[in-house]
Amino acid sequence: MAYIRQFCIILAFSFVGEILHFFIPLPIPASIYGIILLFAALQSGLVKLHQVEKTGQFLIDIMPVMFIPAAVGLIEVWSDMKGSLVQFVTVMAVSTVAVMGVSGRITQFFIRKRRNDI
Amino acid sequence: MISLLENSVFFGSLLSLFAFMIGEFLKKKTGKAFMNPLLISIILVIIVLKVLKIEYQSYNDGAKYISYLLTPSTVALSIPLYKQFELLKKNTAAILSGILSGAFTSFITVLVLSVLFRFSHKEYVTFLPKSITTAIGMGISEELGGFVPITVAVIIITGIFGNVISGVVFKLFRINEPVAKGVSLGTASHAIGTAKAMELGEVEGAMSSLSIVICGIFTVFGVMLFEKIY
Numbered sequence: 232m233a234y235i236r237q238f239c240i241i242l243a244f245s246f247v248g249e250i251l252h253f254f255i256p257l258p259i260p261a262s263i264y265g266i267i268l269l270f271a272a273l274q275s276g277l278v279k280l281h282q283v284e285k286t287g288q289f290l291i292d293i294m295p296v297m298f299i300p301a302a303v304g305l306i307e308v309w310s311d312m313k314g315s316l317v318q319f320v321t322v323m324a325v326s327t328v329a330v331m332g333v334s335g336r337i338t339q340f341f342i343r344k345r346r347n348d349i
Numbered sequence: 350m351i352s353l354l355e356n357s358v359f360f361g362s363l364l365s366l367f368a369f370m371i372g373e374f375l376k377k378k379t380g381k382a383f384m385n386p387l388l389i390s391i392i393l394v395i396i397v398l399k400v401l402k403i404e405y406q407s408y409n410d411g412a413k414y415i416s417y418l419l420t421p422s423t424v425a426l427s428i429p430l431y432k433q434f435e436l437l438k439k440n441t442a443a444i445l446s447g448i449l450s451g452a453f454t455s456f457i458t459v460l461v462l463s464v465l466f467r468f469s470h471k472e473y474v475t476f477l478p479k480s481i482t483t484a485i486g487m488g489i490s491e492e493l494g495g496f497v498p499i500t501v502a503v504i505i506i507t508g509i510f511g512n513v514i515s516g517v518v519f520k521l522f523r524i525n526e527p528v529a530k531g532v533s534l535g536t537a538s539h540a541i542g543t544a545k546a547m548e549l550g551e552v553e554g555a556m557s558s559l560s561i562v563i564c565g566i567f568t569v570f571g572v573m574l575f576e577k578i579y
Contacts, residue, residue, distance in 0.1 A: 238421075241421045241424055241425055242421055244424050245420045245421045245424050248420070248424065249420075257488075257569060258484075258485055258487070258488020258489050258491070258492060258569060259485060259488075259565070259566065259569065260420075260482070260484030260485055260488070261420055261484075262419070262420045262423035262424055262482070262484065263423075263482070263484075263485065263561075263562055263565060263566070265420065265421075265423065265424035265427075266423060266424055266426055266427045266430070266558070266561075266562055267427075267562065269424055269425075269427040269428075270427035270430055270431055273427065273428070273431040274431065274434070280428070280431065280432070283425070283428060284428060286425075287425035287428040288425075288428070290418060290421055290422040290425045291422060291425055291426065291428070291429070291547055291554075292547075293415075293418070293422070294419075294422045294540070294543075294544050294547070295369070295386065295387050295541075295544040296365060296366055296369050296390075296415055297415050297416050297418060297419045297422065298387060298416075298505070298508070298509075298540070298541050298544070299365040299368070299369065299387070299390055299391055299394060299412070299415070300361070300365060300408075300409050300412035300413055300415060300416050301416060301483070301501070301505055302387075302391045302505050302509060303365075303391055303394045303395055303398070303405065303408065303409075303412075304405060304409065304501075305502050305505065305506070306395060306398075306405055307405050307498075308498045308499060308501075308502045311496070311498065311499060312499060312502060315472075318462075318466045318468070319499075319503065320506075321462065321466075322458075322459060322462045322463070322466070322476055322479075323476075323479065323503055323506055323507055323510060324510060325458060325462060326454075326455055326458035326459055326462065326476075326479065326480075326507075327479075327480070327507050327510050327511050327514070327537050327538065328514065328518055329454050329455075329458045330451045330452075330454045330455045330458070330480055330533075330536060330537040331451075331511060331514075331515065331518045331522075331533045331534070331536075331537040331538075332518060332521070332522040332524075332533075333450050333451055333454040334447045334448060334450055334451025334454070334532050334533045334536040334537065334560075335447065335518075335519065335522060335524035335529045335530060335532065335533030336522055336524060336529070337443075337446050337447045337450045337451075338440075338443050338444060338446070338447030338448075338526070338528060338529040338532045338533070339443075339447075339524055339525070339526045339528075339529035340443075341440075341442055341443030341446055341447070342440055342443045342526050342528055342529060343526070345440070345442075345443065
C-alpha cells in the first residue's frame with residue numbers, strides 16, 4: 232500500500248505539471264513544473280518526505296535506463312547527420328567541455344571564497 | 350523467430366535493461382571510467398537490432414514503456430533537492446553564478462563555432478538549446494525554426510558525452526567540490542548528466558537536479574536574445 236500511495240502522489244504532481252504545460256504558452260515541460268511543485272509541497276509540509284521517498288528513490292535509481300530507447304533512436308536520424316558529422320560532433324564536444332569547466336569552476340570559486348571569508 | 354521478437358511487448362525493455370546490466374558489470378569488472386553503462390547499453394542495443402535486423406520502431410514499441418516513467422522520475426528529483434536544501438541555501442550565489450555562466454558559455458561556444466563552420470541560421474538554432482533537457486530543447490528548436498529531430502539527437506549525445514567525460518573534465522579543471530560537480534553536470538548535460546551526478550552522491554545529484562531546472566528556464570529566455578545575433 233505504501234508504494235501505491237507514494238507512486239500516486241508522484242503521478243499526481245506529474246499530472247498537474249502536464250495541465251500547467253497545456254495552459255502556459257512556454258516550451259517548459261510537465262516534469263519541470265512537477266519538480267517545482269513537489270519541491271514546494273515538501274517545503275511547505277503539504278507532502279511529507281516519507282510519503283514519497285521510497286518510490287522516488289526507486290524511480291531515480293532506474294532513471295539512466297530510461298534514456299536508452301531515445302538514444303538508440305539516434306539511428307533513425309543518422310542519415311540526416313552523416314554529412315556534417317565532424318562539425319556537429321566538434322560543436323557538441325567543445326561546447327559541452329567548456330560548459331562543464333566554466334560552470335564547475337565558477338561555482339567552486341564562489342564556494343571557496345565564501346568559506347575563506349567566514 | 351524475429352517477428353516474435355518484433356511483436357513482443359517486453360523484448361525492447363528486457364533488451365535495454367539487460368544491456369545496461371552488462372554495462373554495469375563491465376564497469377565494475379574493469380573499473381575504467383570510459384566503461385560507462387549507459388553508453389555500453391546503447392551500443393549493445395544498436396548492435397543487437399542491426400544484427401537481428403529489427404526495425405527501431407518495433408524495438409521502441411516495447412522499450413517506450415521504460416521512457417514513459419521519465420516524467421515521474423524527473424519530478425522525483427525534487428526529493429534530493431528538498432533534502433539538500435540547507436546546503437543549497439548556503440551556496441545560493443555560487444550555484445546561481447555557476448549555472449548562469451554555464452548557460453552563457455553554451456550560447457557563446459555554439460555561436461562562435463557556428464560562425465567558424467559557416468552554419469546556416471537554421472543549423473545554429475538547432476544547436477542553441479543543446480545543454481538542456483530534451484522536452485524544453487525540442488520546444489525551443491521548434492519555436493526558432495530548427496531541425497527538431499537533430500536537436501533531440503544533439504541533446505541526447507550531449508548528455509551521454511557529458512556523462513562519460515565528466516570524470517576527465519573534473520580532473521582537468523580541478524573541480525573537487527561536490528556542489529560544483531553537481532552544478533557542472535546538470536548545467537552541461539541535463540538529466541543524463543544528473544543520472545551520473547546521482548551516482549557520485551546525493552549532494553551532486555541534488556545540485557544537478559536544480560541545475561536542470563534553472564538552466565532550462567534561463568535558456569528559454571536566453572535564446573530569444575541569442576537567436577537574433579546570427
